[in-house]
Amino acid sequence: MNRLRFQRSQLCIPYGLFLVCFVFAPLVVIIYYAFTDGEGRITLANLTSFFSSPNTIGTLAYSLGIAVATTCCCLLLAYPIAYILARSRFKHKAVILMVFVMPMWINFTLRITALKEILTVIEGNLAYHPFLNTLIGMTYDFLPFMILPIYTTLEKLDNSLLEAAADLGADTVRTFLRVTFPLSVPGIISGIVMVFLPSMTNYVVLDMLYNSTYIMGSLIGAYFSAYDWHNGSMIALILLGIILVFTMFTNRYADEDAGSSRGGVLGS
Amino acid sequence: MRKTFYTIFLSFVMVLLYLPILVLAVYSFTDSANIGAIRGFSVQNYVTLFKKPELRDMIAGTLILAVGSAFISTVLGTLGAVGVFYSGRFGNLVVGSLNKVPVVNAEVVTAFSLCILLIGACGVDKSSFVSLVIGHVVLEAPFVYVSVVPKLKQMDNSLYEAALDLGASPAMALRRVVLPQIFPGVVSGFALAVTLSLDDYFITSYTKPATFDTISTYVVNATRGSQTEIKTALWALSTIIFAVVVGMVILMNLTGNKNEKRAGAGNEKDR
Numbered sequence: 001m002n003r004l005r006f007q008r009s010q011l012c013i014p015y016g017l018f019l020v021c022f023v024f025a026p027l028v029v030i031i032y033y034a035f036t037d038g039e040g041r042i043t044l045a046n047l048t049s050f051f052s053s054p055n056t057i058g059t060l061a062y063s064l065g066i067a068v069a070t071t072c073c074c075l076l077l078a079y080p081i082a083y084i085l086a087r088s089r090f091k092h093k094a095v096i097l098m099v100f101v102m103p104m105w106i107n108f109t110l111r112i113t114a115l116k117e118i119l120t121v122i123e124g125n126l127a128y129h130p131f132l133n134t135l136i137g138m139t140y141d142f143l144p145f146m147i148l149p150i151y152t153t154l155e156k157l158d159n160s161l162l163e164a165a166a167d168l169g170a171d172t173v174r175t176f177l178r179v180t181f182p183l184s185v186p187g188i189i190s191g192i193v194m195v196f197l198p199s200m201t202n203y204v205v206l207d208m209l210y211n212s213t214y215i216m217g218s219l220i221g222a223y224f225s226a227y228d229w230h231n232g233s234m235i236a237l238i239l240l241g242i243i244l245v246f247t248m249f250t251n252r253y254a255d256e257d258a259g260s261s262r263g264g265v266l267g268s
Numbered sequence: 269m270r271k272t273f274y275t276i277f278l279s280f281v282m283v284l285l286y287l288p289i290l291v292l293a294v295y296s297f298t299d300s301a302n303i304g305a306i307r308g309f310s311v312q313n314y315v316t317l318f319k320k321p322e323l324r325d326m327i328a329g330t331l332i333l334a335v336g337s338a339f340i341s342t343v344l345g346t347l348g349a350v351g352v353f354y355s356g357r358f359g360n361l362v363v364g365s366l367n368k369v370p371v372v373n374a375e376v377v378t379a380f381s382l383c384i385l386l387i388g389a390c391g392v393d394k395s396s397f398v399s400l401v402i403g404h405v406v407l408e409a410p411f412v413y414v415s416v417v418p419k420l421k422q423m424d425n426s427l428y429e430a431a432l433d434l435g436a437s438p439a440m441a442l443r444r445v446v447l448p449q450i451f452p453g454v455v456s457g458f459a460l461a462v463t464l465s466l467d468d469y470f471i472t473s474y475t476k477p478a479t480f481d482t483i484s485t486y487v488v489n490a491t492r493g494s495q496t497e498i499k500t501a502l503w504a505l506s507t508i509i510f511a512v513v514v515g516m517v518i519l520m521n522l523t524g525n526k527n528e529k530r531a532g533a534g535n536e537k538d539r
Contacts, residue, residue, distance in 0.1 A: 008438065012351025012359055015344045015409070019366040022406050026381035027369070029389055081281060084274045096278065098517050103285055105463050105513045109487035110506040114288035116491070121303045143285070193372070201374040204469050208491050217376045217470075224474070229384055236377045247372050 027240075033233035046234035056219065060238075063200040063215035066131075070138040070199040071192055077139070078146035078191065079184075086154035087180075097151060104144040112208045115140055119209070130211035137205045145194035153187025154180070189253050197243060289510050296503035301496045313504035316497060323501060330466065330482040337404035338461035344405065345412030345461075346454050350446065353420045367410045375407070379474035382406060386475070395477040403475040408464050412457030419453030 037043045050056045084090075085097055103111060119133055120126060126133055157180065165175040201217035214222070216239055223232030295303055299310040317323055352363045370378055386392040386399045394400075423446065431441035447454075469484035476485065483505070490498050 008442070009351050009355030009359060011347045011442075012349075012355055012363055015348025015351070015413070016359065016363050016366075018344055018405070018409070019348075019363060022382060022385075022402055023366050023369050026378075026385040029385045030381045033384060077281060080277060084278060088271065088274055090274075095521060098521065099282060100285070102513055102517055103289075105467075105516075106289070106506070106509055107467055107483050107487070109469060109484045110502065110509065111289065113487060113491065113502065114292045114506060117303050118288045118291060140285070140288075197372075197374050201376045203376070204488055208488065217374070220376050220380050224380060224383070229388060232380060233384065236380050239374055239377050243372055243374065243377075247368075 030233040030236050030240075033229050034237045037230060046230050049231070050234055050238065059214045059216060059219055062213055063217075066134055066138065066215060067196050067200040069135050070142065071196050073135060073139040074143050074146040074195050075188065075191065078143060078150055079188070082147050082150035082154055082187075083180075086151050086157070097147075100147050101144045108141050109204065109208065112137055112141065112205055116209055126210045130206075130209070130213060133209045134206050134211045137209050138199045138202070141202070141205060142195045142198060145198075146191040149190035149194065150184060150187040153184050153190075157183055186253055189250050193246060193250050197239075197246065200242075201239065289506065292503045293507040293510065296500065296507045301500055313500045314508075316501040317504045317508075320498075320501070323498070323505075326481045326483065326486045327505070329480060333400070333404060333482060334462045334465035337401055337465050338408060338458055340401070341405045341408035341412050341461045342454060342458045345409040345457060346416050346450070348409070349413045349416040349420060350442070350450070353417070363413075367413050370406055370410045371414065375468070375470040378406065379403065379470040382471070383474040394475065395479070397477060397480070399475040400472065400477070400480070403471040404465050404468065407468060407471050408461035411460050411464060412454075415457040415460060416450055416453040419450040423449045 034046055035042055035044065037045060081100060085093055085100075090096060115137055116126070119136065123129060123133075161179055161183070162175055165179045170178065200215060201220075203215055203218035203221060206213065206215060206218065216235060219235045220232050220239075223229070223235065291303060295306070296313050297309060297311065298306050299308055299312060300306060317327075348363055348367075352359050382403055383399070386402065387394060392399050427445050427449070428441050431445045432438065436444065466483070468482075469488065472482050473485050473488075476482070481489070487502060490502060
């Protein structure tokens with residue numbers, strides 16, 4: 001029996017090796033590059049130059065601004081949609097949800113192209129409102145990723161809690177604020193994770209909408225094209241740090257089912 | 269009253285979401301090069317899309333890469349999930365936590381670090397497609413793993429033991445008893461892997477050979493250039509992809525409904 005268990009667990013060896021070689025090793029390599037200079041000497045210069053240069057700090061601030069604004073927009077649009085779909089009695093809920101999630105499966109560069117054409121017609125010249133265009137583009141791109149986790153949490157919310165609140169004399173607004181909303185927070189957090197980080201790094205959206213300001217992702221791209229791997233690795237490491245803090249925070253509060261729901265609909 | 273309001277709100281957002289795609293779909297059937305006055309009906313864009321070798325190769329390349337890398341990811345990810353399920357705490361810790369990294373990581377960071385490792389430290393030649401395929405598998409396999417694990421947890425473990433008692437070899441029991449039970453997870457993992465590969469820009473652009481393009485990298489390059497013929501041919505491409513996705517969703521809904529009905533009417537308590 002013991003021999004059997006051993007054999008079955010061996011099946012994970014190829015994948016384990018793959019992960020060590022192509023997920024773990026790259027992390028080690030960027031840590032090495034981030035703390036060395038061109039001659040291979042250990043240095044903190046890459047770190048200090050990031051935090052002392054007004055350009056890079058400005059880029060960090062701009063990407064945080066875009067990420068916060070995008071996340072807020074997505075949340076403000078997605079929450080009502082998810083709430084209506086989950087809590088009201090539409091006949092074909094699953095189909096309507098599909099319609100909102102479907103854009104996720106159309107290549108995002110093509111969707112942004114479509115959006116660009118429309119915005120060009122409306123605004124004439126995209127260069128006048130770079131921040132607004134980026135915000136629209138990012139929201140357009142990431143909205144499904146916010147709807148899905150919130151819907152998942154709201155959908156499985158226990159109805160008896162709402163009935164209890166009503167029996168105890170709470171009106172609709174109060175029930176929402178004191179029962180429904182707090183219980184949906186895990187879904188909201190999962191959604192924020194799905195939207196916040198990509199909108200800090202997806203510089204293709206900015207490129208395609210003619211916003212020439214840098215975000216954190218564009219910095220990596222620029223250092224990469226300039227073969228400056230040491231500074232590029234430092235940026236990657238700083239982003240990894242942000243991600244780490246984020247996941248530590250969200251692991252505690254996020255909804256297990258709603259998390260990692262890139263293909264939530266497919267998985268059901 | 270409230271329901272009317274809800275309907276209006278949902279329809280409004282839906283229109284916003286689909287307006288750009290639908291407008292492009294309409295214009296893809298005209299000979300206009302810009303959104304504006306429609307001059308005449310034409311299928312020229314669709315002809316260009318399939319006649320021009322560079323466009324045809326790009327589409328074929330994207331599809332082959334997506335299906336190929338999704339297949340490798342599905343095999344690796346499924347084996348990994350099954351192995352970890354039966355292994356001790358150590359395997360679970362190593363594979364489980366490393367598996368989370370590409371899922372939560374920003375794609376640019378994954379792409380950049382992988383590229384530094386493969387091209388910088390190991391000297392892999394980009395034009396060999398090795399780095400491109402590895403990159404896509406790194407992106408996809410963790411999601412396959414994530415979609416197989418829940419099915420393993422739901423699985424009835426005693427069936428495997430029963431198969432062994434009845435004389436099946438472990439390999440046969442895995443293939444004939446375990447695999448069928450987790451198969452829905454494997455299929456949705458594969459589908460997810462294909463969509464991830466089709467949608468990816470960053471991994472592709474950091475690891476691809478210079479002469480190869482997927483839809484994403486091609487579109488991004490095309491927006492920098494100013495070739496009208498290619499621009500409008502891409503409208504046709506976006507229309508076709510939209511139609512395919514709609515078709516798939518309808519198909520999924522039809523088969524899904526049938527399965528739900530078969531699963532019995534006992535699940536009404538959710539209402």
